Amino acid sequence: MGEFVRLEVDGGVGTIRLDRPKMNALDAQVQRELIDVASEADSRADVAAVVFYGGERVFAAGADVKEMADMTFEVMDEHSHLLQDFTKALAGIGKPTVAAITGFALGGGLEVALTADVRFAADDAKLGQPEILLGIIPGAGGTQRLARLVGSAKAKELIYTGRFVGADEALDIGLVDQVHPAADVYGKAVEWARQFVNGPALALRAAKVAIDGALDGGADGDLDGGLELERREFAGLFRSHDQKAGMQSFVENGPGKAVFEGR
Structure with missing residues (x-):
């Protein structure tokens, strides 16, 4: 401090x-x-x-x-x-x-x-x-x-x-x-x-990286570069516990009921 x-x-x-x-x-x-x-x-x-x-x-x-x-x-x-x-x-x-x-x-x-x-x-x-x-x-x-x-x-x-x-x-x-x-x-x-407390922390971070990272090349961004960044961040989340928990909860209980652990 x-x-x-x-x-x-x-x-x-x-x-x-x-x-x-x-x-x-x-x-x-x-x-x-x-x-x-x-x-x-x-x-x-x-x-x-x-x-x-x-x-x-x-x-x-x-x-x-x-x-x-x-x-x-x-x-x-x-x-x-x-x-x-x-x-x-x-x-x-x-x-x-x-x-x-x-x-x-x-x-x-x-x-x-x-x-x-x-x-x-x-x-x-x-x-x-x-x-x-x-x-x-x-x-x-x-x-x-x-x-x-x-x-x-x-x-x-x-x-x-x-x-x-x-x-x-x-x-x-x-x-x-x-x-x-x-x-x-x-x-x-x-x-x-x-509203983000106990939310999908890894997915939130990935979303921020994808959005902000695409804009680094200019005010309008480069679409192809941005899409590739999005693809990598999207795919990377399939290594996470939260992705498994979120999708399993959706299949079994419907949307909005998943419990995320940030890992």
Whole structure:
């Protein structure tokens, strides 16, 4: 458990909790702690799904500008690998993930939310990639993940202008998947995550690998490559106990009654 990032586990749902006053600015320490916590969440057998959460007031206002302001090109050229690594670690959690967005999710904060499988936003949340206003561009995956999510034209418009998007517009453009009252958004995210507790963990991981892996080659993906990845993940599950249990239960008792063990 880090100073500013911790993994809280309750009933099979893990919450990766950002807690760096006042606005959860993502400095290098927070980024490294996110890598460690993402690895822990991925490996723990008692975590079926994961919520990303910054607290009741703010998700994350972005990278720590004060830390970066005086960096030279040579220093940033090295540091930029960490920017990519911590978001890759979050995206690489092989379990269902959901971002519970309250307050602001800006710059690096939005890039954290973009690594989740789905995003739930408070009705008063503000989202955006305002890096252009600092004379830079998103560097922790925003240009890539945002374009894959909302399309290249909308991603360019948001990144070029740096404007903030309200929850309703974010829902309309597909940037978030659900909008809830601010007091409810975290509970709704946990409720969504809880449906995967005692679920087919190996199949869920395989589905995530197949979907995300196919997109690595571009916003539209390569169909033939994606189909081959799907085929391998599909066939590989026939080595698992869960596949045998799931199909036997279906034959004997009908759908939806299998008991999975994650092996």
